[in-house]
Amino acid sequence: MQAFYGFKDGSGDWFVIIDTDKCDGCGKCVAVCPANVLEVDNNEYDPLSEEIVAKVREAERKKVRYSCAGCHPGYGEGTPPCVVACEAGAISHSEGWKLMYGR
Numbered sequence: 001m002q003a004f005y006g007f008k009d010g011s012g013d014w015f016v017i018i019d020t021d022k023c024d025g026c027g028k029c030v031a032v033c034p035a036n037v038l039e040v041d042n043n044e045y046d047p048l049s050e051e052i053v054a055k056v057r058e059a060e061r062k063k064v065r066y067s068c069a070g071c072h073p074g075y076g077e078g079t080p081p082c083v084v085a086c087e088a089g090a091i092s093h094s095e096g097w098k099l100m101y102g103r
């Protein structure tokens, strides 16, 4: 499933999205994140499962727009490090940053 972490406001939608079916919990996205936004932990959307997946840390979910902004100037030209690191293609970002930076 697609797990959305972030928020929506009048300026756009600001979500880091983890495809929990693709994510294998390798932690490579966590290692490259310059703002300590991510962690790997139990899949909270499937509490009966014991799988470990990437997620946005609880403390970051209301400010992910700002925490991730440093990776997004040039989004579309320069892909955020977490997306580059994820060989499984499990992590993506909503349209807010793309619209804000015009690409």
Ligand code: SF4
Pocket (backbone or CB within 6 Å): 016, 032, 033, 034, 035, 036, 037, 038, 067, 068, 069, 071, 072, 080, 081, 082, 083
């Ligand atoms: S966009 Fe940057 S700050 Fe945001 S989760 Fe990815 S690597 Fe971390």
Ligand code: SF4
Pocket (backbone or CB within 6 Å): 018, 022, 023, 024, 025, 026, 027, 028, 029, 030, 040, 053, 054, 085, 086, 087, 088, 089, 090, 091
């Ligand atoms: S790099 Fe991809 S597969 Fe690995 S923990 Fe992060 S989102 Fe999951």
